[in-house]
Amino acid sequence: MVRTLLCLALLVLGGFLPVASHARPMRVVSINLCTDQLAMLVAGPGQLFSVSSLALDKNSSVMVEQAKNYHINHAKAEEVIRLKPDLVLAGTYTSYNTISLLKRLGVRVEQFAPDSGFDTIREKILRLGLVLGQEDRAKQIVHAFDMRLSEIEELQPKERKVLADYEPNSFTGGVGTLAHSMIKAAGFLHLGEELGLVGSTVKMPLETLIRNNPDYVMTWSQWSGGQARATQVLGHPALDAWFGPERRITVDTAHWICGGPFTLDAVAALQRIYLDKEKRR
Structure with missing residues (x-):
């Protein structure tokens, strides 16, 4: 309860409340390692604002250098709210409390399941392209993926x-x-x-x-x-x-x-x- 009130207070004092909209998001925050990396590939210029701290871990991320170009978050609801996102990307195993709180505060959250094979990679890239309003870019990435896999x-x-x-x-x-x-x-x-x-x-x-x-x-x-x-x-x-x-x-x-x-x-x-x-x- 205290945590929820704190976030609500931050929203009021900051003078903003996330507005539900499915227009192309322009302040995207990713709080999951896998969505971090796909978002860095699919998002358009200036569209992705923040990625999680795991994106900087060389034992976990293949895009450490790219991640340095973004604001780093630690996947905490209070922290994410202050970033004023119009879209949050998360995993299906991201903290339930974090996701629930963000949604209650009006933040649009899109969750992606772990990969179970190449088909899910394709599906996630295309879905992310749809969510970000970058369908053509996502299709090009999938096409290049399939071409290289064939080789x-x-x-x-x-x-x-x-x-x-x-x-x-x-x-x-x-x-x-x-x-x-x-x-x-x-x-x-x-x-x-x-x-x-x-x-x-x-x-x-x-x-x-x-x-x-x-x-x-x-x-x-x-x-x-x-x-x-x-x-x-x-x-x-x-x-x-x-x-x-x-x-x-x-x-x-x-x-x-x-x-x-x-x-x-x-x-x-x-x-x-x-x-x-x-x-x-």
Whole structure:
């Protein structure tokens, strides 16, 4: 209650109250890492005002340098209100209290779900283009995305090897994840799909991984060399003994969190690693 009254007081004292309008927004605030990056790509000049602090985190964002050109927010309702947005971009998992408060104060909020594959990347870009009044720009981005994806897929090796993505606490993923689409596009078979797994955050005990013996095991750079209990499994002696350096692949964390045109940079990089390792075998 105190928090709500504080925000209302700020609105009155500031002499403004967001007006619901679906005209092209010209003061857009993004409070989610994934909408940060897509908005920086889709928004027109001067349209995007603020992005979240995560956009400056090199372990999470691929657009750190671009993010420096915008006001930085910390996804707090009181802070966002003071920025006088005519549109707020958020994720479906953004704090419920923050979203609810912003909506009660009359702010237009558009929420976007996490990416579950290439189709959702296309859908989000096109939807963002519609929301921002930048439909043509969004269509051009999707067209370029599809053209490059086709080029990458043409380079896939004829013989596909099996890759497992393996993360802290023995988590992996299966069909219906962005990682699955990326791994398949690079030319691998995905162990998660081979085992009938669906979605992310699926537990795969180390014994199961070794028993299925994929050709390669992939981890994110953020977790390599970590000392946390969650990451200890990634340095387990059995994992190191079974999957030596020639069968381990480390990818850049930031490119695997959110979907966008930059996702294909990660797919192309994974494919280069794959082809290089196969030449050495």
